Every structure is written in structure tokens, then in C-alpha cells.
Amino acid sequence: MAPINVTDINENKAYVPAKKALPEVETESANGNEKCKGYSYETLLETANFLLSRITIQPRIGIICGSGMGSYWNEGSLAESIQDGVCIPYEDIPNFPVSTVEGHHGRLVFGKIEGAPVVAMQGRFHYYEGYPLWKCCLPVRVMKLIGVKTLIATNAAGGLNPDYKIGDLMIVKDHINMMGFAGNNPLHGPNDERFGPRFPPMNKAYNYEHRKIAKEVAKELNINNMVREGVYTCLGGPNFETVAELKMLKMVGVDAVGMSTVHEVITARHCDMKVFGLSLITNECVTSYDHDMEANHEEVLDVGRMRQDILRKYVSRLVDRFSQIEPESP
Numbered sequence: 001m002a003p004i005n006v007t008d009i010n011e012n013k014a015y016v017p018a019k020k021a022l023p024e025v026e027t028e029s030a031n032g033n034e035k036c037k038g039y040s041y042e043t044l045l046e047t048a049n050f051l052l053s054r055i056t057i058q059p060r061i062g063i064i065c066g067s068g069m070g071s072y073w074n075e076g077s078l079a080e081s082i083q084d085g086v087c088i089p090y091e092d093i094p095n096f097p098v099s100t101v102e103g104h105h106g107r108l109v110f111g112k113i114e115g116a117p118v119v120a121m122q123g124r125f126h127y128y129e130g131y132p133l134w135k136c137c138l139p140v141r142v143m144k145l146i147g148v149k150t151l152i153a154t155n156a157a158g159g160l161n162p163d164y165k166i167g168d169l170m171i172v173k174d175h176i177n178m179m180g181f182a183g184n185n186p187l188h189g190p191n192d193e194r195f196g197p198r199f200p201p202m203n204k205a206y207n208y209e210h211r212k213i214a215k216e217v218a219k220e221l222n223i224n225n226m227v228r229e230g231v232y233t234c235l236g237g238p239n240f241e242t243v244a245e246l247k248m249l250k251m252v253g254v255d256a257v258g259m260s261t262v263h264e265v266i267t268a269r270h271c272d273m274k275v276f277g278l279s280l281i282t283n284e285c286v287t288s289y290d291h292d293m294e295a296n297h298e299e300v301l302d303v304g305r306m307r308q309d310i311l312r313k314y315v316s317r318l319v320d321r322f323s324q325i326e327p328e329s330p
């Protein structure tokens, strides 16, 4: 199969190579004391074309693996459902950051799940690693440019809803952008209309049809007793939350707390990708001062391992179903 080019798959938008190395746009932020940067459309096209030159499939579905959910690929769990996998380490990809967190391998895997072409991020970028939000979300825009239509964003999260148990899965119905309340948003800075509008709506962030399918699939797999639906929020991390913070989040309607996803979803919706969000509840959020328990990353990874089989089966079936409602060609 001939290598695919971005122009082939993105509504005939012309591919204009950057004339010189011009990796970043830089402007003053609104408050004037911090630089706001973002890679230009042309630079991201170069990244997209680099990837397309190395693959022969056209992924329509992109998957972001949450903490502990990418690492088990090496042990043959979800990886077993990725056929003909081509792995590209982040350090080999022009303009890509690198993963620094345990449980996040740091490579893109192109292949097929249930016959559907996918690209999976085996490791994501977090704000607490030192990356600005736009950089954490750079892979989402690159996915868009290589033709991905649907993003499946998974994460590990603390369960704040008292009905949730460790090991439950939460279909994300909505999110609260806490970092956005403080003026930190991945879309902050100049807007390039080729990605999307200056003021994107966010009331339908998590696709209704995909959520409906996910509930049907949970029933088919007989795991509906552990599949919930709720509201996720992201705090910047890296510390886990205080009791008072969690009490406040509970009051405003948060069901699960994490350190990712929200900005990725905003970026994906901005460029008109459909989004499905899935949280694995890896720990209980402690909302009482007389509790001995403390959240820790090892537990998060352990629960990821414990649930790897179920996650693999569930995500594989979802990919199959989502791909059936996604057109084959652009």
C-alpha cells in the first residue's frame, strides 16, 4: 500500500511544508507575565506526515491509555488485540514530548483491533510533568491530522461517588474543567481556524451515541454491575487531593477525580472529533479526617493490572462497535 499523505485524508486541505524550522508560535498571555506557546498547524502537519510515512493503515479511532492501562500492553493484554502493530517511540517522532511517568510507556502503536484500524498512545503527557496543556494535547491534534475521527480517552481516577468501588469503570458523561476556572486552557492563545473555532461549545463533549453503545456493550459482556456513568474532573497534580478539596468537588457534582483527560477532550472537540471517555476507579477518595488510607500511584497501577482483562475485552468491543458507525473514507 502506498504511503498515505495528510492531503489525502483531510478534506483536501493543502499541505504546505514549513519553510524553515519554525516549531512554536509565541505570544504574550492575557496576564502578560507568562509566554503562551503552541506548535503551528504546519509543524503538526510535518509530524503527521512523518507518522503517515511509516504506516500503511488509516486509523479512524485513537486511544489514549491511562495510567497502568498502557503498561500492561507489554504483558500481552490489550496488545494482544492490536494486530499487525507498528510501535513508534515518542522520542523518534518530530515535535513530540516524552513520557516521564511510571505506567506510561511512551510510544504510539498503530494496528488493528477487531479489524478496525487504530492508533493508541501507550502513555500520555500530564501537566504535572512540566508540559503546558497545549503540549499535553499535541498528540490529539496530530491524531486529527492523520484522520482520526473518534477519540477514546481512558484514565485512572479516584472514586469520589460513595457508590463507586475500586475496579469499577466509569463512562464519562461530562467533566468540570477546574484548571480552566483558573485560566489554564489548552486552547489559550491564538486560534487557528483550521483546527476549529475560537469559541467551541462543550455541552456535548462526550458523545451521546458512544455512551449509549458503551452501556449496551457492558450488558453484553455482563459487566454492567461495575460500569457507572459520571462526571470527571482533572486537577493539575502531582499531589493527590486534600480532604477539603475532595469535599468541595463532591459538592459540585464530581464523581471521579484525576489528573488528565479534560484538556485532551477540549482539544479533540475543538477539532470536531467525537469523544468517548472511560475512567478506571483505582482508589477511593478519602473525604474524612479519621481515615488512615492514603492514595498512592502503586495502587493505581495495581488496579490497572487487576482490571486489564476486562478493560481489553471492553475496549476491543467498543472499538468494534464505534468503527461500525465511523465512515471508512474521509
Ligand SMILES: O=P(O)(O)O[C@@H]1C[C@H](O)[C@@H](CO)O1
Pocket: 065, 066, 067, 068, 101, 124, 126, 154, 155, 156, 157, 237, 258, 259, 260, 261, 296, 297, 300
Ligand atoms: O494518565 P492518568 O490520568 O490515567 O493517570 C492518573 C493521574 C496520575 O497521572 C496518576 C496518579 O496515580 O494516575
